[in-house]
Amino acid sequence: MDHVTTAGRATPANKPRWYRQLYFWVLTAIVIGVLVGWLAPATGIAMEPIGTTFVNAMKMLIGPIVFLTIVGGIASVADLKKVGMTGLKALTYFQIGTICALAIGLVAINVFRLGEGVNADPGSIKTSDSAAKLIDAGQHQEWWQFITNIIPTSIVQPFVVGDILQIIFIAVVFGIALNAMGKVGAPVLDGVQRLTGVMFKILGFIMKAAPLGAFGAMAFAVGKYGVSSLTSMGGLIALFYATSIVFVVVVLGSVMAFLRLNIFSMIRHFKEEYMLILGTSTAEPALPGLMRKLEHAGVKKETVGLVVPTGYSFNLDGAAIYLSLAALYIAQATNTHLSIGQQLGLLAVMLLTSKGAAGVAGGGFIALTATLATIGTIPAAGIMLIFGIDKFMSECRALVNFTGNAVATLFIAWWDRTLDAERVRRVFAGEAVEPVPGQDPVHVDDAMDIDDDLVEYGRHSPKHPSSAADAAPKHSADADLAQSR
Template sequence: MARRLTVFILIGMVLGIVVGFAVRSFVPADSQAYEYWLRGFGTLATIFLNLIKMLVAPLILGTLIAGIAHMGDSSALGRIGTRALAWFILASLVSISLGLVMVNLLEPGAGLHLAVGAHSTAEVGEVKKLDLFEFIEHIFPKNVVQAMAENNVLQILVFALFAGIGLTAIGEKGKPLVRGAEALAELMLQITGYVMLLAPLAVFGALAKVVAQYGLAILGTYAELLTEFYIALVLLWTLLLGAGAIFLRARIFSLIRYVREPLLIAFSTASSEAAMPKLFEQLDRFGVPRRISGFVLPLGYSFNLDGSMMYASFATIFIAQAYDIELSITTQILILLTLMVSSKGIAAVPRASLVVITATLAMFDLPVEGVALVFAIDHFLDMGRTATNVVGNAVATSVITKWEGMLEVEEPVDAERPHAPAHTAHRGARGLDLAEDMVIDERKGPPADR
């Protein structure tokens, strides 16, 4: 089933480009028919994304609460959380630094010689600047129902952290709620299986609309920026997968095969949310216990957006180059440190990378209107950085699981799974029965891989 769905997604991508180009070529752009075509294509993608967004909040809440409650003790939770954050911070530093190095070497903005005022901020639309203190205040929810309604991953994470620790503390009294959280997560995965059947149609609609609206010429106009940014992404993938191979060894190749489907979904839809439910399922199959992925993966979606962070540094320096503004090494290091803070939690903000770039430009007195340079092709850039976010979080979750000595035996990657959620439930139940055994005894060291 997995292989067939991947093939259908690829077919949807190709057909979307072909049909979109045909509409742009043969349907007059000022006609009502053209508008109907665009709205029709957009509707396919919007329905799919709305259904996925419907699943995200309850899925994260259920998996986080159950995962934290079954850590066994606070020391296991603290150890895994510390290791996860250490990995995320290091990955952030590498991603942003690589973006700065590559944009300085390739200089995609050199030669444009734009004058300040060449673009109007109206072209970008209203992009709210980030305020550090507002961001910190925004992390803590005042209403968990509102946080779920808005799919605010950070606020859901904070509530689930308190709920999971609280359920661990009250013991037997909290077990019905823990089982309810597990059932909620399994229900969302079952529904995900149904929703994913629409993925090829959604991919077709998303790409058809973009190509019909902008045409293939836009790829030529921005060819240098796109090519050089994707070269930087390939290097980042190499570093991430290489770091993962140090811990996972030969199983890194299996992980790549497992994540290909959520990767295609993320690339095609330019939405990390769209890939999240499928990524949970594929990590289950790779051998990551839900009690680990249910805690680390949502945390990574808030703090480990490697592709988005590299793009923020790449685009910021690109805009400075386009306006012939020389930035010293000291200033670029300050930009790096600023992005390390401002890029955290951006998954919950629409047009998140543009928000971060705008805030950084304003902070360093660079022309904010330069965001219009990248706004026109932001969708194409977003496809690459979103796929990179998925790769980075898959590697991070798998490595931390291996680090804890909890990586299980994987399933055949292309095996038929007509009852995938049921299997996942079985794995989850098994994990609950062995919860105490899976807590690492510091005197004996981590248990051997199963």
């Protein structure tokens, strides 16, 4: 296959010292947070506002960044059919990946059978108020609702509530319309791309507080839930983590090997995002960083803008492993026998329910309850058996979800014949490469003037061009406007 080559001259990256890198301080904050929550639980619980404030600040930017990135990518594509094909390929890959994740979870719990011997009586299981709300939401969650909920009733509401699926729908429609307008829509497209640079600059400001956010979130989690649940249900937690590691190394690693890339080099490249996820227990704050770094690695903007946000709703590999493990564990613990055929039916249902609660608070439990309610053979009250340890599995779910979406985007870029594997290898190895013309965003950690950021982002020329080359418009929209004048 012929792939686009965008790799520039490779030079050793001028990396800051280890004590000045973001991931070091986030990791340090996580360790301190664990110690505070463990040694002084009351103090740890009091740290909740710090973590919540940081996560909310990150979530504030996710909707606008997703919208602007998708619109900018689609509106600048010459052939809209390619966008449609990219979306179809992505959905196909997502389903195959989800099936693999569900299957490996089913195999693991059937081999180790950790639920046997628990002999829990569903009728005697007490349900807490918080769990009861999730159970009720799951029992009223229909598998088809995620399809009908994609189209919003208001163009503003999705941005208010942070519904990524609805934001994606609005962005795709807006991008297609803007593309169809041609030169008339060029000023709007230019404004969209400039706003993207502004949003990433704001993101850079917020990321400076990542260590504080990670500390607050981790101190609260350990302070509230303690470590006793880790010891009492350590077997299930260990199995979930081990299964997730096997999935990442074997399944996702095989996909990366097929692309002639190294899964461990990719993980090292995203170390800041992994530390952020580990500290906040959610993958959402890492979404902008994932998009920026994939673009810097040479993946086309429209591919990143379409695949990554969609994957956050449809490609939840970590959640899929959790669903299959948890459902079979509850069945074993309540002495509910499931034949191979019933387990395959359970897998088919989870293919749908895992998408139904995407982006919803407590989505894992809602999806699990919806699955159990749909099947009808496993008592829904059994989720209380794992309710206490869910918090300690959420980090792993988010880490696997994030990794799966990074690999998926690279694979879809290869499938579209636009992946420059050599450039990706150089970037993942930490080498400095020349920016992709008109696409490559500045790094989160760069501290430069906003106008300089936009110049490097390829959106407009410097304020005072020193040459005819500098004065030439860098973006196609600018060129079209110049010609029309």
